[in-house]
Amino acid sequence: MEVPTVTGSACVMITERSLLVHCSANQALRCARIADRPGGGLVVSPHQRDEAGLLATAAYLLRQQNFGAPLLLDAARYAGQARLPASAPFNPRWLRRQRELGLTVLTDSGYVDSDDERGLAGILHRAAILPDVVAVLPLHPLWLRDRMHRAVLTGHIRAAGVPVALVLEAHRDPFALPGVVAGLLEVLRCEVPTLLLRSDISALGALCHGALAAAVGTVGALRHLAPKLPAPRPVPRPAPSTVFRPTLSYRRLGAIARAKRGRADPQLWGCACEVCDGRDVDWMADLPEREREVPAFEHSIRVLRQLREELLGEGVPAEASRRSWTARCVDAAYRSRELGWPPAPMLAHWREAAPRPVARLTA
Numbered sequence: 295m296e297v298p299t300v301t302g303s304a305c306v307m308i309t310e311r312s313l314l315v316h317c318s319a320n321q322a323l324r325c326a327r328i329a330d331r332p333g334g335g336l337v338v339s340p341h342q343r344d345e346a347g348l349l350a351t352a353a354y355l356l357r358q359q360n361f362g363a364p365l366l367l368d369a370a371r372y373a374g375q376a377r378l379p380a381s382a383p384f385n386p387r388w389l390r391r392q393r394e395l396g397l398t399v400l401t402d403s404g405y406v407d408s409d410d411e412r413g414l415a416g417i418l419h420r421a422a423i424l425p426d427v428v429a430v431l432p433l434h435p436l437w438l439r440d441r442m443h444r445a446v447l448t449g450h451i452r453a454a455g456v457p458v459a460l461v462l463e464a465h466r467d468p469f470a471l472p473g474v475v476a477g478l479l480e481v482l483r484c485e486v487p488t489l490l491l492r493s494d495i496s497a498l499g500a501l502c503h504g505a506l507a508a509a510v511g512t513v514g515a516l517r518h519l520a521p522k523l524p525a526p527r528p529v530p531r532p533a534p535s536t537v538f539r540p541t542l543s544y545r546r547l548g549a550i551a552r553a554k555r556g557r558a559d560p561q562l563w564g565c566a567c568e569v570c571d572g573r574d575v576d577w578m579a580d581l582p583e584r585e586r587e588v589p590a591f592e593h594s595i596r597v598l599r600q601l602r603e604e605l606l607g608e609g610v611p612a613e614a615s616r617r618s619w620t621a622r623c624v625d626a627a628y629r630s631r632e633l634g635w636p637p638a639p640m641l642a643h644w645r646e647a648a649p650r651p652v653a654r655l656t657a
């Protein structure tokens with residue numbers, strides 16, 4: 295399948311199935327180092343709602359650091375307790391500033407609630423009349439889970455014909471919810487360039503099934519869109535998790551260390567990524583709490599990038615990518631059970647969504 299492309303007004307284009315890093319502005323300099331490579335790129339959201347700071351960070355990355363991979367700015371007005379609704383107008387200055395920086399322009403969309411078809415249509419319609427923008431669609435999960443909602447969503451996406459960037463709401467992994475994988479695949483069949491923001495391991499599944507780009511968050515809060523709380527209250531920062539490759543899942547470092555004690559198989563625990571450098575992946579559990587987050591993420595993105603190369607490397611046909619992703623999901627579920635962990639629910643959803651092999655008729 296030909297991958298549609300998204301062009302920015304400058305030279306940097308998203309032309310391949312890119313695995314992006316989604317970070318906040320205060321992490322951008324560190325993440326740029328990891329993300330600036332072919333097949334990579336960076337999505338940056340404001341730190342503490344500071345949009346001016348985000349624009350300054352982007353300018354610095356482009357002009358002082360010569361960042362050469364795709365760079366996208368996500369205003370994230372759809373997130374947090376003060377989120378804007380889908381009906382909120384785009385800020386022309388925000389769109390113009392991205393254009394002035396030579397970036398692919400993302401709309402600063404508000405949140406599309408489950409009953410807000412008018413808001414959904416409004417975002418897509420307003421994006422369609424602007425030149426070269428990607429319509430950000432921050433969606434209640436019902437838009438992908440429910441057949442009727444899905445039909446309405448894909449109808450509006452097809453009618454608008456603009457590139458879209460999905461942001462999916464859930465308390466944890468949106469792809470753990472039944473129907474979300476199937477809904478994503480229907481959106482991908484709309485044949486408009488589609489990006490997935492704020493994601494985790496399912497970013498790989500999305501790329502194998504035709505997404506133009508998918509972004510993996512540095513921290514849990516950037517791996518999904520957290521629902522609005524009924525009343526504002528401080529949310530404790532969870533202990534960092536990291537990707538455990540054999541089970542294709544994010545696991546707390548302590549959980550990995552405990553599982554290893556029961557099964558000291560060096561082939562299972564060792565990691566050759568640049569951060570681990572051959573050590574068993576639970577080495578990070580020995581670091582002081584506040585020092586774990588950075589290596590946990592750097593290991594994760596390197597493992598996911600390696601998987602992207604294996605699944606989508608040059609010369610791998612699209613059909614082979616999809617089959618390989620399905621086979622890995624099946625294997626990861628098996629390995630999870632072997633370790634006594636419940637398999638990540640998204641593994642079964644991706645396996646069930648795989649196209650069935652054509653049955654042979656026998657005489």
Ligand SMILES: [Zn+2]
Nearest residue numbers: 565567570593
């Ligand atoms: Zn590693």
